[in-house]
Amino acid sequence: MGNERGGASRPPGGLASRLRMTLLRTSRKLRAEQAGQLSETHRSVLASVVTNGPFTPGELAAREHVQPPSMTRTIRGLEDAGLLARTTHPTDRRQVLVTATEAGNAYIKETRRRRDEWLARRLKSLTPAERQTLSDAEEILRRITTQ
DSSP, rough: OBBBOOOOOOSSSSSHHHHHHHHHHEEEEEEEOOOSOHHHHHHHHHHHHHHHHOHHHHHHHEEEEEHHHHHHHHHHHHOOOOTTEEOOOOSSOOEEEEEEEEHHHHHHHHHHHHHHHHHHHHHHHHHHHHHHHHHHHHHHHHHHTTO
């Protein structure tokens, strides 16, 4: 069964199913475009610290929806890689803050550049009308994810 425009066949299923599959495939392709070989968990934690940090280990565990011992291991791995560092909390000496190092900031910046470049190359082959459709869809998807 082809689509209305005579292009490639549409996968079976309703809109929710097709959209889910397309978003998952796109996400997988984008995740592959990174500056190194960090696991998705490590990259996610590093990106959280770069974008919104610094955090205490407990705050990071809650933010990433993992148990504190798991977060401690993740932080240790990122520290060993030179991407995160622990510093003393400025108001509570019993706590530490996890901050990104210069290398950690550079890793996330390069990963984001690679992902944007990958997507921009694909968007370039689309017509202006198709890019506008995707722009409209992005607004709708953003709204759906914030409900």
